[in-house]
Amino acid sequence: xxxxEEEKGFVEILNSRYKLRGLFHIIEANQPIxxxxxxxxxxxxxxxxxxxxxxxxxxxxxxxxxxxxxxxASRCDNEKCESKGSIYEPFRIFCPDCxxxxxxxxxxxxxxxxxxxxxxxxxxxxxxxxxxxxxxxxINVEFDEEVVTILMSVLVVGEPEIGKRIIPIFRIKSxxxxxxxxxxxxxxxxxxxxxxxxxx
Amino acid sequence: xxxxxxxxxxxxxxxxxxxxxxxxxxxxDRAFPETRTEELCVDALTAAADFVNMTPSExxxxxxxxxxxxxxxxxxxxxxxxxxxxxxxxxxxxGNIGVKTGGATGxxxxxxxxxxxxxGYSDCALALGWERMDEVxxxxxxxxxxxxxxxDWETPLGHIYTGYYAVMAQRYWxxxxxxxxxFRNTMAEIAVKNRGYARMNPHAHGPMKITVEDVIKSxxxxxxxxxxxxxxxxxxxxxxxxxxxxxxxEITDKxxxxxxxxxxxxxxxxxxxxMKIPLLPNEKPNQYDNLGKKFPGGDRYPGFTSFLAARISxxxxxxxxxxxxxxxxxxxxxxxxxxxxxxxxxxxxxxxRPYGEGRNYIESGDAYVVNPHTKKPGKLPSNPxxxxxxxxxxxxxxxxxxxxxxxxxxxxxxxxIHESEEKWNSxxxxxxxxxxxxxxxxxxxxxxxxxxxxxxxxxxxxxxNPNNLIKED
Numbered sequence: 001x002x003x004x005e006e007e008k009g010f011v012e013i014l015n016s017r018y019k020l021r022g023l024f025h026i027i028e029a030n031q032p033i034x035x036x037x038x039x040x041x042x043x044x045x046x047x048x049x050x051x052x053x054x055x056x057x058x059x060x061x062x063x064x065x066x067x068x069x070x071x072x073a074s075r076c077d078n079e080k081c082e083s084k085g086s087i088y089e090p091f092r093i094f095c096p097d098c099x100x101x102x103x104x105x106x107x108x109x110x111x112x113x114x115x116x117x118x119x120x121x122x123x124x125x126x127x128x129x130x131x132x133x134x135x136x137x138x139i140n141v142e143f144d145e146e147v148v149t150i151l152m153s154v155l156v157v158g159e160p161e162i163g164k165r166i167i168p169i170f171r172i173k174s175x176x177x178x179x180x181x182x183x184x185x186x187x188x189x190x191x192x193x194x195x196x197x198x199x200x
Numbered sequence: 201x202x203x204x205x206x207x208x209x210x211x212x213x214x215x216x217x218x219x220x221x222x223x224x225x226x227x228x229d230r231a232f233p234e235t236r237t238e239e240l241c242v243d244a245l246t247a248a249a250d251f252v253n254m255t256p257s258e259x260x261x262x263x264x265x266x267x268x269x270x271x272x273x274x275x276x277x278x279x280x281x282x283x284x285x286x287x288x289x290x291x292x293x294x295g296n297i298g299v300k301t302g303g304a305t306g307x308x309x310x311x312x313x314x315x316x317x318x319x320g321y322s323d324c325a326l327a328l329g330w331e332r333m334d335e336v337x338x339x340x341x342x343x344x345x346x347x348x349x350x351x352d353w354e355t356p357l358g359h360i361y362t363g364y365y366a367v368m369a370q371r372y373w374x375x376x377x378x379x380x381x382x383f384r385n386t387m388a389e390i391a392v393k394n395r396g397y398a399r400m401n402p403h404a405h406g407p408m409k410i411t412v413e414d415v416i417k418s419x420x421x422x423x424x425x426x427x428x429x430x431x432x433x434x435x436x437x438x439x440x441x442x443x444x445x446x447x448x449x450e451i452t453d454k455x456x457x458x459x460x461x462x463x464x465x466x467x468x469x470x471x472x473x474x475m476k477i478p479l480l481p482n483e484k485p486n487q488y489d490n491l492g493k494k495f496p497g498g499d500r501y502p503g504f505t506s507f508l509a510a511r512i513s514x515x516x517x518x519x520x521x522x523x524x525x526x527x528x529x530x531x532x533x534x535x536x537x538x539x540x541x542x543x544x545x546x547x548x549x550x551x552x553r554p555y556g557e558g559r560n561y562i563e564s565g566d567a568y569v570v571n572p573h574t575k576k577p578g579k580l581p582s583n584p585x586x587x588x589x590x591x592x593x594x595x596x597x598x599x600x601x602x603x604x605x606x607x608x609x610x611x612x613x614x615x616x617i618h619e620s621e622e623k624w625n626s627x628x629x630x631x632x633x634x635x636x637x638x639x640x641x642x643x644x645x646x647x648x649x650x651x652x653x654x655x656x657x658x659x660x661x662x663x664x665n666p667n668n669l670i671k672e673d
Contacts, residue, residue: 033233035233035234042233042234043233043234046277048277054351054352056352059352063352082203086473088471090350090353090468090470090471118371118504119367119368119370119371119504120367120370121362121363121366121367121369121370121422121423122422122423123358123360123362123363123366123421123422124420125342125360125362125363125421125422126339126342126358126359126360127339127340127341127342127343127344127345127346127358127359127360127361128337128339128340128342128343128359129343129359130343130358130359130360132357132358136357136358136360136363138357138358138363138364138366138367139367140367140469140470140504148473148474149470149471149472149473150470150471150472150504151470152353152354152357152364152367152468152469152470153357154357154358162371162374162497178352178356179352179353179354179356179357180356180357
C-alpha cells in the first residue's frame with residue numbers, strides 16, 4: 001500500500017544537518033513460517049519498510065538540470081592531463097585520470113544532434129519498485145567522439161536498433177529528480193507522442 | 201584511451217609458494233527453508249576436513265586467519281554475517297574479514313587468503329564463502345541484485361540487473377555472432393553441455409537433460425538470452441584451505457600449488473573508455489589490427505563485447521604461473537558461465553581463443569570432457585561440474601566451488617565426490633541411472649575464473665600438481 005501524504009518522509013537541509021519530517025518506517029508485525037507437511041515452525045518473516053536519505057553530492061546539478069530540460073556532462077580541462085577534452089556522460093565529478101574536478105558542460109544540443117543507440121535490450125522482466133511500463137527497452141546511448149563514455153537509458157517511443165538516431169526527452173512537469181527524468185525517443189517523434197509529463 | 205604504466209603491469213609475486221590442501225562444499229539449492237546459513241557453512245568445512253581424513257577439530261588447529269566471502273548482506277538483513285559464521289564454526293578468536301566483490305566474491309576471498317599465506321602473515325588460511333538468496337520474494341531479489349549497479353544512474357531503470365548486462369550480450373550477438381542461427385545454436389550447446397554435466401553432480405541444483413531446441417524455445421528473458429541461457433540463483437557454501445609448503449605437507453601428501461590474480465573494471469558498463477587490447481602470452485602484436493574489418497563495430501575495446509577485468513586477471517596469473525597458451529598448458533577449466541554468451545566472451549578474454557573466435561572452442565569440441573565429434577577426450581574441458589548454469593550460483597561460494605572442482609580433477613578424486621550413492625541419497629537427490637564419471641583423466645593443471653556482474657571484478661586462479669609446474673620458483 002502506498003503511504004498516504006501525511007505518512008511520507010521528507011528531508012531538508014538546515015545548517016548542514018538533515019531535518020526529517022514524516023514517517024520513515026512503518027512497523028509491521030512479523031509472521032511465523034510453518035512447514036505445512038510437518039506442522040513445525042521453520043522461521044519468521046521480517047517485514048522492513050525503510051526510506052534511505054541519499055546525497056547526490058557533486059552530481060546534484062546533473063539531476064536538477066534534467067528537470068529544466070538540460071543534459072549536463074563534465075569535461076576534463078586540465079592542460080597537463082592526457083585525457084584533456086574528454087567529456088564524460090555519465091557525468092563524472094572528477095577526471096578518472098588526473099582526479100582534477102571536471103568542468104560542467106551542457107550537452108543537450110550535442111545529444112539532440114548526435115545521440116544514437118550503441119546497444120539495446122528489450123525485457124519483460126523487472127525488479128520490485130520498478131515503475132517503467134513493460135516491456136522495458138533499455139538502450140545505451142553514444143554521442144559524438146568528444147564524449148568518451150556511453151549512457152544507459154530507456155527508449156520510450158520507437159523500436160531500438162543499433163546505430164539508430166534518438167533524441168533526449170525530459171520530465172519537466174513533476175520531476176522525480178532521478179535518472180527517470182531522462183528518456184529517449186527515436187528521431188522524428190512528435191511532441192504529441194511523448195509520455196505524459198515529458199517534453200523535448 | 202586508457203594506458204597502463206609498467207608498474208601497473210608488473211607481474212604479481214607471491215613471497216613464498218602457496219598450496220591448496222583441501223576443499224569442501226555443501227549441497228546447493230534454490231532454497232533451504234529449514235536450514236540456517238551457518239549449517240551450510242559447517243557442512244562445507246566438515247567436507248574439507250573429511251577430504252584430508254581429519255575431524256573438523258583437527259583441521260581447525262591449523263587455521264590461523266579466516267577470509268569470508270558473502271556478497272549480499274541485504275538479502276539476509278544481517279550485517280556482519282561473517283562474524284556469525286566465524287562464531288558458529290568455532291574459530292574465535294582468530295582474525296577474520298569479509299570480502300565482497302559481487303559474483304567474484306568467492307575468487308576474491310581466495311585471493312585474500314593466498315596473499316595472507318604468501319606474505320608470511322599466516323601459515324594456514326581458510327577461505328569460505330556462502331550466499332543466501334532465498335530470504336526475499338524473487339522480484340525483491342531482483343531489486344536487491346540491481347543495487348549492484350549504479351544506484352543513481354542505472355538501478356532506477358527497471359530495478360533489473362539483467363537489463364544492464366544483456367545490452368552487452370546484444371552487442372556481442374550482433375557483431376561477433378552476426379545474428380547467425382549457427383551462433384545461436386552454439387550458445388545453446390553451452391547450456392545443454394553444462395546442464396547435462398550437472399546431472400552427474402549430486403551437489404548441483406539445476407541438472408537437466410535438454411536439447412539445443414529446448415534452449416532456443418525456452419522463454420525469452422532479454423533477447424537473445426532465454427531462460428535456459430541463464431545461470432541459477434542458489435544457496436549454499438564452499439571453502440578451500442591454503443598453506444605454506446611445510447604446513448601443507450603436514451595436512452596432506454598431495455597439496456596443489458595455487459596462483460591467483462585479480463582485475464577490475466568499471467561498475468557501469470557504459471563507462472568503458474576505448475583502449476588498446478592488452479595482449480596475453482599467446483597473442484602477437486598487431487594480431488587484432490583487422491578485428492574491426494572482420495567484425496564491423498568490433499574495433500571498440502573492451503567496448504560492450506569484452507571483459508577487461510578477465511583479461512587483466514589472466515594476464516597476471518599466466519605470467520605468475522608460466523602459462524603461455526591455456527589450451528595447451530591446462531587440462532581443465534571452470535569458467536563463470538553466468539550466461540551462455542558471456543561464457544563465449546570469456547573464452548576470448550582469457551586467451552582460449554582469439555577475440556572474435558570464441559565460438560570455436562565449443563564448436564571444435566575442445567570444451568567437452570569427451571569431444572562429441574571425435575569421441576576422444578576434449579582438449580580443454582570446461583565446467584564438468586555444470587558451472588553456474590547447471591550446478592549453482594550461490595554468489596559468495598561460486599568461485600570457491602569452482603576452485604574445489606578443479607582441485608578434485610587434479611587430485612584425481614572427482615568420482616569420490618560425485619559418485620557416492622550415499623551422498624546422492626543424503627541430499628535427497630536421485631542418482632541418474634546413466635551416471636558417468638567426468639573425471640578429466642591425467643589432469644595436472646587447471647584454471648578457475650570468478651567474475652562479478654558486468655565485469656567489475658574478476659579473479660583468475662590456477663592450480664597445478666607441484667610435480668608439473670611450468671615455471672621455476
